Every structure is written in C-alpha cells, then in structure tokens.
Amino acid sequence: MRKTVAADRAPPGRVAVLPGGRSGPCRHQGIRRPARSRWRALILCAATVSPAESTPAPEAAPPFAAHYDLSFLTLPVGQAELTLDLRIDRYALKLEGGLTGLAGWFFQGSGSAQSHGRLSAVRAVPDAFRIDSRYGTMPVLVRIAFESGTVRKAEVDPEPAPKPDRVPVTAADRIGVTDPVGMLIVPAGSGPLTPALCDRRIPVFDGATRADLVLSRGAVVSVSAGPYRGPALDCRIRWVPVAGHRARGSSVRRMSENDDLHVRLAPVPGSNVLLPLTITVGTGWGTARIDATRWGAAPTTGAPVRRD
Numbered sequence: 001m002r003k004t005v006a007a008d009r010a011p012p013g014r015v016a017v018l019p020g021g022r023s024g025p026c027r028h029q030g031i032r033r034p035a036r037s038r039w040r041a042l043i044l045c046a047a048t049v050s051p052a053e054s055t056p057a058p059e060a061a062p063p064f065a066a067h068y069d070l071s072f073l074t075l076p077v078g079q080a081e082l083t084l085d086l087r088i089d090r091y092a093l094k095l096e097g098g099l100t101g102l103a104g105w106f107f108q109g110s111g112s113a114q115s116h117g118r119l120s121a122v123r124a125v126p127d128a129f130r131i132d133s134r135y136g137t138m139p140v141l142v143r144i145a146f147e148s149g150t151v152r153k154a155e156v157d158p159e160p161a162p163k164p165d166r167v168p169v170t171a172a173d174r175i176g177v178t179d180p181v182g183m184l185i186v187p188a189g190s191g192p193l194t195p196a197l198c199d200r201r202i203p204v205f206d207g208a209t210r211a212d213l214v215l216s217r218g219a220v221v222s223v224s225a226g227p228y229r230g231p232a233l234d235c236r237i238r239w240v241p242v243a244g245h246r247a248r249g250s251s252v253r254r255m256s257e258n259d260d261l262h263v264r265l266a267p268v269p270g271s272n273v274l275l276p277l278t279i280t281v282g283t284g285w286g287t288a289r290i291d292a293t294r295w296g297a298a299p300t301t302g303a304p305v306r307r308d
Contacts, residue, residue: 061086061271065298070097073286080290082184083298086271091124092116093181110134115181117146119273122187122200125149129179131207142207150175154207169210169243177205183213186265186274188233193220193267197274198235209244213237221264227295228266228277237261258282269296 063085070078080097098110111133117126126149131142143155151174183204188197198218204211217236223229239261245252260282265274279290 061268063298064268064271064275065294065296066275066277066292067294068097068290069293070288070290072288082275084185084268084275085298086119086268086273089118089120090116091119091182091185093184095181095184111140113181115179117182119185119187121189124178124182124185126179126182129181129207144179144205144207146177146179149177151177151205154205156207160208163246165246165248167241167243167245167247169208173210173243174205177203177210180204180206184275186233188267188272188274190272193231193233195219195233197233203242210242211245212240212242214240215263223264223266223277226277227292230267232277233265233274235263235265237263254284266292266295 063083065084066082068080068082069076070080078098080095083094085092093115094112095114096110096112111131113129113131113133115124115126115129117124117128119125126144126146128146129142129144131140133140138158141155141157143153144151145153154174183202186197195218198215200215202213202215204213215235215237219234221232221234223232236259239255239258241252241256258281260280262280263276264278266277267273268275276290277292277295281288
C-alpha cells in the first residue's frame with residue numbers, strides 16, 4: 001500500500017533513507033529489516049550542511065564520481081557509488097549501493113537514491129528526493145517534493161508500521177530541511193579549509209522522520225594516501241532525533257548517545273564544495289567504515305543523473 005503524506009500531516013513511522021548495506025547502531029525504526037539497515041544510517045551520519053540565506057554557488061564543474069567501500073571489523077560488506085553534477089547554482093546527486101561478500105550472501109539489499117535542487121553558499125536546498133531500493137524481496141519507494149527547503153509532499157511505499165511510542169512529526173519539523181543525499185554536499189567557499197566549517201547543524205527529513213546532525217570539533221588534516229591527496233576536514237558528528245522516531249527505541253538511545261561518529265570531507269575537483277572521503281562509526285562490536293577508493297571525474301560512459 002502506498003501512502004502520500006502532505007506537508008501538514010505527520011507520517012506514522014520511519015522508512016529507509018539510503019540504499020545498500022549498513023552496520024552499526026544507527027538502525028532505523030518502522031519497517032522491520034535486518035542489520036544491513038544500519039549502513040543507511042551510517043551514510044546519513046555523513047551529513048554536513050546547514051540552513052542559511054541563499055547566495056550564488058560555484059561555477060559549473062565537470063561531473064564527479066566517488067566510489068566507496070563499506071567495511072565492518074575490517075571485513076568488506078558493501079560498495080557504493082556517488083555521482084555529482086554541478087551546474088552553476090544547481091546540483092544533482094545520485095547514490096547507488098549494495099551489499100557484497102559475506103554480507104551479500106546472508107542479506108540481499110541494494111538500490112539507488114537521488115536528489116536535485118539549488119546549491120546556496122552554505123547548503124543544498126533540494127527540489128526533489130527519491131529512493132528506489134529492494135531489501136530481500138521487498139521493494140521500498142520514497143519520494144519527497146520540496147519547495148524552498150520545506151516539504152510539500154512525501155510519499156512512502158510500503159507504509160511504515162505505526163507504533164504507540166513514535167514521536168509525531170509536525171508541520172514545523174518539515175520546514176528548512178534537506179534530504180539524506182543532498183545533505184552530503186558541503187559548500188566550502190573560495191577560501192582555504194578551516195576548522196570552523198565543521199560548526200553546523202543539519203536538519204534532515206527522510207520521508208517519515210526528522211533528525212538533526214550536529215557537527216563540531218573540526219580539524220584540517222593533510223591526506224597523503226588513497227585516491228585523494230591534499231587538505232581535508234575532519235568533523236565529529238552527533239545525531240539528535242527530533243520527530244518520527246520511537247521515543248523508547250533502544251537503537252535511538254544508542255545512536256543519540258554515541259560520541260564516536262566522524263566524517264572526513266575532501267574538496268571536489270573544479271568546485272568549492274566538499275563530499276565525504278571517509279566515515280567512521282564506533283560501535284560496541286567494533287568500527288564500521290565507509291572509505292572512498294576512487295575520487296575524480298565521472299566516467300564519460302556513465303548515465304546522467306536523473307533530475308525528475
């Protein structure tokens with residue numbers, strides 16, 4: 001059954017925010033699914049944008065692509081591909097991912113997520129967000145339409161399961177938000193990287209749940225190994241649930257209390273925006289990681305990012 005949530009109605013549950021595998025304590029609530037759902041929350045924890053007045057964005061840059069390996073306890077569990085298209089003050093992002101190795105043997109999960117909209121000096125302001133995913137035999141579809149950063153319509157299929165302890169999502173919770181893919185873009189300005197770029201709060205709406213990601217404790221580091229070489233920005237992340245989550249959920253408590261979440265952001269060539277280079281989440285069972293293994297121009301044979 002498909003459910004459409006208007007901007008003045010609170011959705012009853014939580015849905016997927018990103019495709020592919022996942023691990024760690026950032027498990028989402030609502031639709032019951034295995035431990036791979038944690039990877040989506042891990043990717044979500046990479047968010048690094050904040051609301052502000054709109055100003056001109058960077059000039060058009062060549063299409064960019066980053067390939068990521070997902071691991072848990074140093075074991076490979078998945079892969080993801082992020083494609084970015086910047087056209088002056090417009091952006092289009094596409095994220096595709098899935099489980100591999102032993103994780104792919106036990107759990108089947110893959111899909112794609114897309115976001116497009118306007119890029120201001122400090123944040124992505126989405127027009128639309130879409131997820132097409134499959135978890136085992138169950139397809140999941142999420143579509144959100146925005147207007148100037150406010151949710152105009154959200155569609156979730158299948159409908160999340162209602163729970164008595166779920167915090168209602170109000171109309172105010174849908175104002176001034178970004179989506180779980182557009183949040184990955186960090187406009188950095190034309191100057192050098194500074195630790196102050198980490199100091200921001202990111203309101204994120206995924207179709208049924210609103211949460212804030214608070215970045216702090218910034219440091220500029222020099223990266224000398226891997227697909228990117230040069231200065232990068234290290235930030236600590238704290239996840240703050242706002243609405244749509246289960247107030248008594250154990251995973252919500254673990255995630256909100258976790259002080260071991262970090263993201264390393266690196267510049268996209270030919271632009272003044274940053275994207276995640278590495279994401280780490282410490283858990284009671286070990287460390288979950290997302291590491292970029294390719295960083296540069298998108299393949300010319302690749303399909304263009306959809307903007308619908």
